[in-house]
Amino acid sequence: MKTINSIYIVDDDPITVFGIKKLLSNVIQCDGVESYGNGKLAIDAIKEVLSNQKSLPDIIFLDINMPIMDGWQFLEEFIQLSINEKVRVNIITSSIDPADLERWEHYRNNSKHLITYNNKPVKREKMQEITKAV
Amino acid sequence: MLSNHSNLVRNYNKVLKNPQLQTANYLVKQLPTATAFLSSKLEVVYASDHWIDYFNFDDRNVFGKKIFELFKDATQSWQKTLKDCLKGKESSTGIEHFVDLDQKDRWFEWTNIPWHDENENVIGVILQTEDVTRRVENETKLDRQQVLYNEKAKVAKIGSWYFDLAEQKLSWCEMTKKIHQVPDDYVPNIDTAIDFYKQGHSRNTIALALNKAISQGIPWNEKLQIVTTKGEERWVMAAGKPIYKNNQIVTIFGTLQDINDQVSAEIKTKESERLLRTLIDHLPLNVFIKDVNSKKILVNKAESDFLGFDHPRDLLGKDDFDLLPRKTAELSFEEDQKVMNSLKPILGKENTCEKHDGSITTFLTSKIPLIAIDGTAKGLVGISLDISNIKQKEEELRDLINVTSLQNKKLVNFAHIVSHNLRSHSANFSMLLDFLVNEKNVEEKENIVKMLIEASDNLLETLDNLNEVVAINTNTNLDKKPIVLNEMIHKVTQNLQAFLKTHNATILNNIDDNIVLPVIPAYLESILMNFITNAVKYKDPSREPIICLNALRTNGQTEVEITDNGLGIDMNKYGDKLFGMYKTFHNNKDARGIGLYITKNQIEAMNGKVMVCSEVGKGSTFKMYFNENN
Numbered sequence: 001m002k003t004i005n006s007i008y009i010v011d012d013d014p015i016t017v018f019g020i021k022k023l024l025s026n027v028i029q030c031d032g033v034e035s036y037g038n039g040k041l042a043i044d045a046i047k048e049v050l051s052n053q054k055s056l057p058d059i060i061f062l063d064i065n066m067p068i069m070d071g072w073q074f075l076e077e078f079i080q081l082s083i084n085e086k087v088r089v090n091i092i093t094s095s096i097d098p099a100d101l102e103r104w105e106h107y108r109n110n111s112k113h114l115i116t117y118n119n120k121p122v123k124r125e126k127m128q129e130i131t132k133a134v
Numbered sequence: 135m136l137s138n139h140s141n142l143v144r145n146y147n148k149v150l151k152n153p154q155l156q157t158a159n160y161l162v163k164q165l166p167t168a169t170a171f172l173s174s175k176l177e178v179v180y181a182s183d184h185w186i187d188y189f190n191f192d193d194r195n196v197f198g199k200k201i202f203e204l205f206k207d208a209t210q211s212w213q214k215t216l217k218d219c220l221k222g223k224e225s226s227t228g229i230e231h232f233v234d235l236d237q238k239d240r241w242f243e244w245t246n247i248p249w250h251d252e253n254e255n256v257i258g259v260i261l262q263t264e265d266v267t268r269r270v271e272n273e274t275k276l277d278r279q280q281v282l283y284n285e286k287a288k289v290a291k292i293g294s295w296y297f298d299l300a301e302q303k304l305s306w307c308e309m310t311k312k313i314h315q316v317p318d319d320y321v322p323n324i325d326t327a328i329d330f331y332k333q334g335h336s337r338n339t340i341a342l343a344l345n346k347a348i349s350q351g352i353p354w355n356e357k358l359q360i361v362t363t364k365g366e367e368r369w370v371m372a373a374g375k376p377i378y379k380n381n382q383i384v385t386i387f388g389t390l391q392d393i394n395d396q397v398s399a400e401i402k403t404k405e406s407e408r409l410l411r412t413l414i415d416h417l418p419l420n421v422f423i424k425d426v427n428s429k430k431i432l433v434n435k436a437e438s439d440f441l442g443f444d445h446p447r448d449l450l451g452k453d454d455f456d457l458l459p460r461k462t463a464e465l466s467f468e469e470d471q472k473v474m475n476s477l478k479p480i481l482g483k484e485n486t487c488e489k490h491d492g493s494i495t496t497f498l499t500s501k502i503p504l505i506a507i508d509g510t511a512k513g514l515v516g517i518s519l520d521i522s523n524i525k526q527k528e529e530e531l532r533d534l535i536n537v538t539s540l541q542n543k544k545l546v547n548f549a550h551i552v553s554h555n556l557r558s559h560s561a562n563f564s565m566l567l568d569f570l571v572n573e574k575n576v577e578e579k580e581n582i583v584k585m586l587i588e589a590s591d592n593l594l595e596t597l598d599n600l601n602e603v604v605a606i607n608t609n610t611n612l613d614k615k616p617i618v619l620n621e622m623i624h625k626v627t628q629n630l631q632a633f634l635k636t637h638n639a640t641i642l643n644n645i646d647d648n649i650v651l652p653v654i655p656a657y658l659e660s661i662l663m664n665f666i667t668n669a670v671k672y673k674d675p676s677r678e679p680i681i682c683l684n685a686l687r688t689n690g691q692t693e694v695e696i697t698d699n700g701l702g703i704d705m706n707k708y709g710d711k712l713f714g715m716y717k718t719f720h721n722n723k724d725a726r727g728i729g730l731y732i733t734k735n736q737i738e739a740m741n742g743k744v745m746v747c748s749e750v751g752k753g754s755t756f757k758m759y760f761n762e763n764n
Contacts, residue, residue, distance in 0.1 A: 013562070016562065019562070022569055069707075094555075094561050120558060121564045
């Protein structure tokens with residue numbers, strides 16, 4: 001089993017970031033947890049990692065509604081990047097809008113990465129499931 | 135002439151008493167009149183050449199022949215008078231008919247006188263004849279003309295009359311009496327004759343006309359009404375003219391024609407025409423009849439009103455090219471020709487008609503070809519129903535449906551926003567409480583409680599925001615008032631004076647003082663405040679903020695423009711989210727993502743519209759549109 005070395009949390013809500021970090025600490029041992037306030041900051045970080053040939057995150061927790069660049073715009077750019085590894089992207093949202101589910105379907109089917117859709121709040125069992133390596 | 139026959143007989147006797155019979159015969163032969171002497175047996179004894187020639191007897195042996203052998207068709211009355219004559223009865227005359235050699239009808243008048251001997255004994259009859267063919271023919275002709283005249287008078291119902299001024303005597307012909315429905319023995323006089331005319335116009339007119347004819351010699355010809363003895367009212371053509379003798383009016387001669395049937399028919403026709411006219415003029419439809427060249431030959435009041443004419447007759451002879459813009463006229467003309475060429479009517483077709491003033495009317499038009507006896511169309515009847523009102527109602531209904539579905543969409547959208555926001559907060563609560571329950575570390579517990587308080591504050595703020603949005607959308611019945619835009623701008627800039635000064639912001643107001651908007655004042659204030667503060671908040675750090683205000687009034691709509699030179703927004707990325715709730719687009723700490731959402735709701739609550747165009751690095755322009763009448 002592949003160990004999880006790096007996790008990105010992309011969310012503008014500090015409480016959610018705190019919550020995810022706390023849940024993570026209970027289910028997984030990972031020192032490399034980074035958080036980004038919006039999609040733009042996250043995608044810039046990933047692009048920099050790629051250009052420096054450093055290691056990419058294994059798991060990305062992604063919020064949808066964010067300023068500057070939202071979750072969908074982030075995904076749009078992310079799936080275009082040439083990344084060899086398969087990355088797990090866990091969408092964490094309180095949205096139950098069917099339109100959002102449709103968009104998730106769209107990205108899931110058009111990407112080699114593993115993209116999951118999770119409604120808040122995320123329980124411990126769920127967190128265990130979505131932090132498994134792919 | 136035969137008038138002198140007694141003298142003649144005396145002369146004959148003298149001659150015939152002559153013992154020389156040959157001489158007597160010779161003398162009679164040469165008589166200048168057609169004369170024959172008949173014996174007591176009515177045999178021809180002597181005859182003049184004239185007599186024999188006249189009847190073409192020369193080929194036969196006339197002498198010694200009985201007279202009725204010569205005149206086989208002799209009438210009974212002639213036969214009787216000849217026999218009477220033998221008995222000594224004095225002369226009598228009569229007319230006989232015979233057919234001559236050329237098969238022509240001839241008439242002769244005979245005169246029979248007894249032929250006495252010297253002892254005054256009747257020894258025969260002296261017969262004289264005279265050709266009266268021409269006279270008889272003339273008389274027949276006259277008779278025929280009289281008959282013809284009577285017949286004509288009867289058919290044309292023309293009676294005549296004359297009034298003898300000297301004797302003050304009025305005479306009516308048979309027909310005149312018939313028209314008055316009086317018996318044939320009726321004796322009219324001038325006063326009763328005038329009394330036959332209907333009281334009022336007719337009687338006054340005839341009395342005056344008669345008076346003028348007698349005193350000034352003026353003839354008349356008037357259409358008047360009489361009342362017959364049977365009490366029937368009749369239209370008559372009464373004419374009269376004076377007859378002069380030695381420069382003096384002696385008689386007034388006149389005719390009276392019964393024209394009741396014609397006038398009644400005329401009145402009836404006029405009545406039905408008026409009925410038809412009244413009907414088509416008061417139909418709530420435009421009715422028109424066009425000839426083969428699409429020129430109008432009949433239009434009703436509705437059509438002339440529609441085309442802006444005072445009277446339907448002003449439109450006659452005009453075509454659509456004279457009345458309507460070229461494009462409309464061409465379409466109508468093509469349609470006319472199609473109907474007349476195909477002979478197929480167009481029924482209930484929806485048409486729009488644009489007039490010169492630009493107004494557009496929607497019609498439901500039918501065009502029906504008028505087919506002549508030869509099977510070709512000689513024109514068409516058009517009927518147009520103005521359905522603009524219905525059309526407008528339809529449009530309003532459609533607008534209402536659009537507004538409703540838009541509102542419905544907004545509601546669904548709002549429901550999602552509420553659900554999303556409340557869910558995200560409740561998820562945080564749930565998560566944090568879960569942590570708190572399971573946390574052993576006191577320090578961490580405190581940390582979690584702090585976060586719970588923060589989450590609670592966030593929830594309250596969200597609820598406040600949602601409340602505000604609900605209020606805007608439910609208080610649409612707040613009274614709108616006409617507000618002078620510049621007064622409101624002045625108020626807002628006064629309130630923002632310190633804020634604008636701090637940021638060195640300049641406001642360039644180009645709005646005319648006349649611009650008035652029908653708005654809810656509090657909303658307009660909030661909207662202006664929001665746009666102006668946004669323009670300053672999202673200023674470009676490299677330049678001082680300048681805000682330009684403009685307004686433009688067009689077609690019952692006022693456009694208000696607010697242009698800044700700030701950061702600008704990437705419309706490709708954010709265009710569809712700009713006015714969304716909790717959407718922020720800049721790294722601005724104050725941004726809550728609620729301002730533009732509320733602004734948009736406020737504008738729409740006042741039936742306005744908002745649009746934006748923007749370019750990153752140059753600035754943004756927000757445009758609001760307000761209708762003058764909702």
